[in-house]
Amino acid sequence: MNNEKAIKLLLVDDEDAFRQALAKRLGRREMDVFQASTGEEALEVLKATPANVVVMDVKMPGMGGLDALSRIRHEHPGTEVILLTGQAAVEDGITGIRSGAFDYLQKPVETENLVNKIRQAFDKGKHRTDLAKEAEMRESLERQMATAERLASLGTLAAGVAHEINNPLAIIAEAAGYMRLLLKKEECATIPFHDQLEKALGKIEKSVGRAKRTTMQLLGFAGQPDAVYREIELDDLVEEVILLVSGQASGMGVTVIKEQNPCPIILWTDPHRLRQVLINLVSNGIAACDRGGRVFIGSAFSEGMAVIHVRDTGHGIPKENMDRIFEPFFTTKPPGQGTGLGLFVSLDIIKRLGGAIQVESKVGQGACFRVSVPRRGKACPEVSNDIDWRDKARELERRDNHGAGAH
Template identity: 45%
Template sequence: MDDEDGFRTTIAKRLGKRGFVPIQASSGEECLDILGRKPVGVVVLDVKMPGISGIDTLKAIKQAYKKIQVILLTGNITVSDGIEGIKAGAFDYLTKPVELDHLVNKIKQAFEMIRLEEEKQKELEYRAKLEKKMIDTERLVSLGTMSTGIAHEINNPLAIINESAGFMKQVIIQPEMSRIPQKEALLLGIEKIEKSIKRARKITHQLLGHVKKQKSQISEVDLKALLGETLGLLEREVEEKNIQIKWKTDKKKKVLWSDPYQIRQILINLLSNAVHAVKNNGIITLSLWETDVDINLEIKDNGIGIPKKNLGKIFDPFFTTKPFDEGTGLGLFVVHKIISSLSGEVTVESTLGKGSSFMINLPKRLE
């Protein structure tokens, strides 16, 4: 960027011969307009410009495009501007008249700086993912070690408690017990005991399901039909909340060779979550499409959504935002584990207050 047409055009031509692809701008306004439309790695700009000054242009660039490196060109009497530019985030500055080889070297150094910054960012992201995976692995190892023993130890007293609660209920409902004080309160207490037993059993069964390695039973699965069957299991909840189910798919079967029992579990968990997330008169949209090698399913709702801070945790074991008596924190963990075992992928997008979308990709044939 330089307002001297002759100087700018000459430098651009010579840089083009050196293998660069220069884009010219004669003002700060034009420079910022170009950056908003085209990808640029390095900006070489003159400090003394009509309109927006080079320093102000530099500040605008660094605020809007943090990855772009800026090299300033100053006159011999305005070296202080170059120093001010360095403080504002410029990569370096050169004084006019500039030597082309010097400018070329600076541009190459600026591109190298961009590359190093990108590698540094990738390394930081990789380390964060690795640390999370190590934490998850440690948690799962601990979960696997404890789950079998805990589940079996809990199930035995649960059976005794359930049997005793049933006996007490039978005694209380006898005609001769019709006048005992607080009979209704006692029956309500027994009902709460029975509900808590069911919840505890659900947790132990889910735990055992993850620890035990089950051999997949591969067969032909019509995913569209299986979706319909699963919705049938949730028909009562759907009708009670007057939820509208929208389908986005063609009339063709969506067939894959996989484990129908595990896929059914995926659908039950995700559809149950969607039904729970939407309010009365809510909408759940089911989209199905296929390629030559895979089938894709999207389950989208316009419910409460997931806070951004929780998106990275929803597939962790025992993570839940539901009340204690409504969720175990294992549902989405189950989904992720099963889909991974079926060589598929699951991703989620969500906006708080607007809804969530779970995208599943499964191979048409599980090897």
């Protein structure tokens, strides 16, 4: 009987006395029974309260059972329908099955028979819903894998292009610098079009700066062989990051605040890459704030990982952008201001360090990015710089336990 308790059943019949008596009998079987007296009413009820099974009379005034059946099949594909027909109307039942009814029974119905049918219909509906869920999950997984593959190859290509562009870019920057030097010389002060030349040079320098920012981001990306692991104290790195973004922050009237960690966190990781990630995140937080806004950066231990959070009081990320913010070149900044590579590159770096990035945000309530990295990343040595690493590890463990108790 337990199974039946879970069955939500809609009983549809215009004969009040028959319907109510049947509802009572089925209710005693611990089904959750609700009722409607016409096809139209049945559709209304289903809109508000989805049912697993509908037991419905075929002959009703207004919308008949067969018309209601095709609407239910269309609008509620997870709901199974059992039709009740008169003795002389077997064809209605057969037409019903052709239109997607689970089965039909002739009136007068025998309760036990009906209960069995309802149970079978419920099982079929459940199986169908499970299959649909499974298919949906498979599709979503396939989509995720396709996106990951697309991003990986796009990123590798972009990093390769950045590498190629970097050299000519350096030559352009140097030549522009040389031209500026020449234009500043006394002999050049009176040459024709002096001011126009200076303006044009300014444009070249600005554009080179922008292109350089793009290539710098991309070159921090994927598979760069020069990852250098060493031991760092996370607090020092956080302080360095705050210093590096202080110009941007004060220019925007935003305060960056370090949240004190009660216990120092020591990591074996690639500090340059991790710093690039934290700069990207804090800088995004600053950009998302209006004047007077705040960005908090702090760290903690969780399940053997160091977790650094960057939280801001900015405008937040709309739901529809959440899936896209890690895509390369996705930006909501005005043209020419954002590369759209910050998060893409950051996620790649963190994955390569063996970690992950999580985001939470509500529009109007800011955003919080959580970066978790293993405390002892790749190639963590047994002995480092003549210091016995095992002593270090024991020391880390001691601090860890202390830290874990603190939150």
